[in-house]
Amino acid sequence: MTDVSYDRTLADGVKPPEKHEEAPPAAPLTAADGTPLKKKLAITMRRARMRAFLLTAPLLVFLMVFFVVPIGQMLFLSVHNPTFADAMPRTTEALAEWDGSEIPGEDIFALLVEDMREARADRTIGRVATRMNYEVPGTRSLFTSTGRKAARLEPPFKEALIDADEDWGSLEVWAAMKRVSSTMTGSFYLAALDRQVNVDGEIVMQDENRQIYVPLFWRTFWMSALITVLCMLLAYPVAYLLSTLPLKYSNLLMILVLLPFWTSLLVRTTSWIAMLQTQGVINDLMVFFRIIGDDNRIQMMFNQTGTIIAMTHILLPFMILPLYSVMKTIPPSYMRAARSLGATPLTAFIRVYFPQTLPGIAAGTLLVFILAVGYYITPALVGGQSGQLISNLIAFHMQRSLNWSLAAALGGLLLAAILILYWLYNKLVGIEKLKFG
Amino acid sequence: MAEAEQASDPFVIFKDVQKSYDGETLVVKNLNLEISKGEFVTMLGPSGSGKTTTLMMLAGFETATHGDILLDGNPINNVPPHKRGIGMVFQNYALFPHMTVEENLSFPLEVRRMTKAETRKRVEKALAMVELSGFGKRMPAQLSGGQQQRVAVARALVFEPDLVLMDEPLGALDKQLREQMQYEIKHIHENLGVTVVYVTHDQSEALTMSDRIAVFNDGIIQQLSTPDDLYERPENSFVAQFIGENNKLNGKVKNVSNGSCRVELTSGDMVDALAVNIPGTDGRTTLSIRPERVEINPPVEEVPNQLDGRIEELIYLGDHVRTRLSVAGNSEFIVKVPNKAGHVLLKEGEQAKVGWRTEDCRALDPVAIN
Numbered sequence: 182m183t184d185v186s187y188d189r190t191l192a193d194g195v196k197p198p199e200k201h202e203e204a205p206p207a208a209p210l211t212a213a214d215g216t217p218l219k220k221k222l223a224i225t226m227r228r229a230r231m232r233a234f235l236l237t238a239p240l241l242v243f244l245m246v247f248f249v250v251p252i253g254q255m256l257f258l259s260v261h262n263p264t265f266a267d268a269m270p271r272t273t274e275a276l277a278e279w280d281g282s283e284i285p286g287e288d289i290f291a292l293l294v295e296d297m298r299e300a301r302a303d304r305t306i307g308r309v310a311t312r313m314n315y316e317v318p319g320t321r322s323l324f325t326s327t328g329r330k331a332a333r334l335e336p337p338f339k340e341a342l343i344d345a346d347e348d349w350g351s352l353e354v355w356a357a358m359k360r361v362s363s364t365m366t367g368s369f370y371l372a373a374l375d376r377q378v379n380v381d382g383e384i385v386m387q388d389e390n391r392q393i394y395v396p397l398f399w400r401t402f403w404m405s406a407l408i409t410v411l412c413m414l415l416a417y418p419v420a421y422l423l424s425t426l427p428l429k430y431s432n433l434l435m436i437l438v439l440l441p442f443w444t445s446l447l448v449r450t451t452s453w454i455a456m457l458q459t460q461g462v463i464n465d466l467m468v469f470f471r472i473i474g475d476d477n478r479i480q481m482m483f484n485q486t487g488t489i490i491a492m493t494h495i496l497l498p499f500m501i502l503p504l505y506s507v508m509k510t511i512p513p514s515y516m517r518a519a520r521s522l523g524a525t526p527l528t529a530f531i532r533v534y535f536p537q538t539l540p541g542i543a544a545g546t547l548l549v550f551i552l553a554v555g556y557y558i559t560p561a562l563v564g565g566q567s568g569q570l571i572s573n574l575i576a577f578h579m580q581r582s583l584n585w586s587l588a589a590a591l592g593g594l595l596l597a598a599i600l601i602l603y604w605l606y607n608k609l610v611g612i613e614k615l616k617f618g
Numbered sequence: 619m620a621e622a623e624q625a626s627d628p629f630v631i632f633k634d635v636q637k638s639y640d641g642e643t644l645v646v647k648n649l650n651l652e653i654s655k656g657e658f659v660t661m662l663g664p665s666g667s668g669k670t671t672t673l674m675m676l677a678g679f680e681t682a683t684h685g686d687i688l689l690d691g692n693p694i695n696n697v698p699p700h701k702r703g704i705g706m707v708f709q710n711y712a713l714f715p716h717m718t719v720e721e722n723l724s725f726p727l728e729v730r731r732m733t734k735a736e737t738r739k740r741v742e743k744a745l746a747m748v749e750l751s752g753f754g755k756r757m758p759a760q761l762s763g764g765q766q767q768r769v770a771v772a773r774a775l776v777f778e779p780d781l782v783l784m785d786e787p788l789g790a791l792d793k794q795l796r797e798q799m800q801y802e803i804k805h806i807h808e809n810l811g812v813t814v815v816y817v818t819h820d821q822s823e824a825l826t827m828s829d830r831i832a833v834f835n836d837g838i839i840q841q842l843s844t845p846d847d848l849y850e851r852p853e854n855s856f857v858a859q860f861i862g863e864n865n866k867l868n869g870k871v872k873n874v875s876n877g878s879c880r881v882e883l884t885s886g887d888m889v890d891a892l893a894v895n896i897p898g899t900d901g902r903t904t905l906s907i908r909p910e911r912v913e914i915n916p917p918v919e920e921v922p923n924q925l926d927g928r929i930e931e932l933i934y935l936g937d938h939v940r941t942r943l944s945v946a947g948n949s950e951f952i953v954k955v956p957n958k959a960g961h962v963l964l965k966e967g968e969q970a971k972v973g974w975r976t977e978d979c980r981a982l983d984p985v986a987i988n
Binding site: 512514515517518519520521522523524525526528529532533535536 | 674677679680698699700701702703704705706708709710712714715716725726729730773774783
């Protein structure tokens, strides 16, 4: 073969850069009826584009209404809280002017009392108290009790208030009130990271024993990572079998893999409870075979172990399927080629087979990790105290404490973490290489 | 390479090898085959004839159900593939897609723990051999089919094996490239002197490249001979039909003498033929005559066997006219009429005499004519 024909074969795949020669600017091409060709093309394409858009419009609307808007609203809620500003408009206005260097004067105290009387009449004082309490724990009663007394207070209000509760003379309370009075706030994100603003306006960590969310975030991440690794170790051989067994066996195996998908999540989780609890099947069997004594049965449920076991089982198909879809496309001739070239089965696996399954591993781990990080039901049912994840706390703030802004901030942090992870993946693996199936 | 050994000791020996996948049918039935060092042997046959299975047994990816396979005098039935030191080119090349061309080529050297310098030298040499120097940094997907094929050949040879197996390596290429690659592989074989066992279902590929061809059908080697022998002296009807074009006429053997026989065709005509593979007097037989050995309206004194025929179809092919006739009840009787100076023009629907020499007509085992 000569060099010329190489160039020709090369041209099929990669085109050599075309030479740009200085050509005189040609007149724009026109269609037969005289309209410029570009315009004509645009007109003819418009109909097709409109039709394509209309076909996808229902889905777009659905996504907007039920996905983008609620999430956007939730994220907005995490930085936007008008409770204080709505209930106490005069104080809010006055505090905006206040420089925060010392306890405000009589005028602001007078406005505060006026706002409090109104808020008590409107029954919004409780919400204000709760909001303040998020900021400075223990201030709820300051507001509720002062609110009750507000009607009977006489000027000068500054002394009267400090008389009623000496906390009104605390700069910390007033600084917090100023922060709370602004409708846009980062304080929920600070709270979600176990941080707060101190008297001097600096961001500091909470006391060690009052930190809740950061340890929980760490626990969520390491448990999710562990579950992902366990899923991968278990899924890899199963996916390999699925992709190499003859059809009649692999179909059966595929049904077994998919069976969990067809079973209710609750059923699956409760059956793990039946298996793993202290009076459960596994403990009973181990006691029966004298592996452990009856008085020291192993606690495998309602703790981290329970969460990890149950979630690994539930998320396993999400690892198997992407792996399977990648392995299915790897013909056995690669391994054979490696063997015939002198590689031992192990070398052939490590150097030839495994690298080709990386897109599947990447897709599977990403999928499982993201699902695990946000998992709620299973840890809620089997997690006990030590097996709770961050999503359980988000649910708590949504349903019990009704601190939606904090729930939204926690959710926002989770979302940000996942986006960062996704970005990292794109850097390391390349998103276009992911294969979900 | 020791030339003296070549004649005496076969390099590869299949001894009574049988292979069954399901325990019910034999895919390879009692295979006996000897291949000398430096030989280019092709296993040719239709799909399902057992040729690929035989190759896989030699490579070590399938185990023989019965019998021995010897490589250089040593039985290799229990030697795993990576210890056999046999190079192999696969049907779809099986170039590792996540490695560059260079990495693909150094793979067999690295697993043999060769030094970096030696590896680089060998890789460069192998690339030069297939005229792909400078392509080392490319990924296989960036190469054309023909280039991938070359890399696959280079990879199978880079660790200097004595035996190279090729499993329909040119199947994925277009016709022109395939023919070009046939010559290249043949030249590489001649230059390196390695032993090649080649599997294909393409007879022209087999005829072009091989020293010897083993024609497989139904798990049995039907004939093992040189390309010209195979074409000109097929030993049974399958080989006659599989290699090249062939005219078949059925009949009954009337008498046998001196290696030739007299056959009464189903139409009642009597012809003479070489007795190659016949059951004996009164047995049924199928005559095989190559289209280019048949003459139309031949001189009687030179061509003893003459039959009446009717011209059904003429296809003009430039250097010859492909003529289809009805002869002795066979309407698929093909004659290649050379387009030489002064040849008589034929017309469809005309009657014509067809004739051939006795030595060009071989009486073989009977098969149905469809």
